[in-house]
Amino acid sequence: DAGVIQSPRHEVTEMGQEVTLRCKPISGHDYLFWYRQTMMRGLELLIYFNNNVPIDDSGMPEDRFSAKMPNASFSTLKIQPSEPRDSAVYFCASGVTSALGTDTQYFGPGTRLTVL
């Protein structure tokens, strides 16, 4: 089975441009997570969904960031307008509900974003 799929793998853009990152979770998983990884801050949870519904977006840095999950097999993370400090690797992860909450999270390969 395919794992979590993310696109693009690399994105270079100029400050002020809109950036859209895409994620396809593992089929059957009902949780989807967006993370950001930087050298300074490590891995940060930005937002997560359960059954396509956003549950917690407290990690989203500011209003320039938005995420959607229109169906169980697709999610987007959008940055508009982008800034150089948004440069990072963005990971998407999916997981499945266990009796006591989410089970293991499986990560996609990440999107390396560079904002010039």
Add this chain to the structure above:
Amino acid sequence: AQKVTQAQTEISVVEKEDVTLDCVYETRDTTYYLFWYKQPPSGELVFLIRRNSFDEQNEISGRYSWNFQKSTSSFNFTITASQVVDSAVYFCALSEMNRDDKIIFGKGTRLHILP
């Protein structure tokens, strides 16, 4: 608040040596999951193990072993007879089952295995 501390930011050992990566966690809950993930130089995050708080039995998988001790809130990871391919950043993580569904990651330990 939940917290995961990996005090070792970077470790270097010579190939074939054993190495232990420390992980100490804080949680108010009695039910929780602990995880280890590996991030090799290629960048992907690879799941290694999940342990729930009810199961303190240590686990061994090949050259990898994990020592879970609730008394000291530690979940340490040992690689026996290390190999160059073990070079990576290793993350310990915690999820409180009954509070929310977040996983909180430690800062990671960068492991260098020298040939």
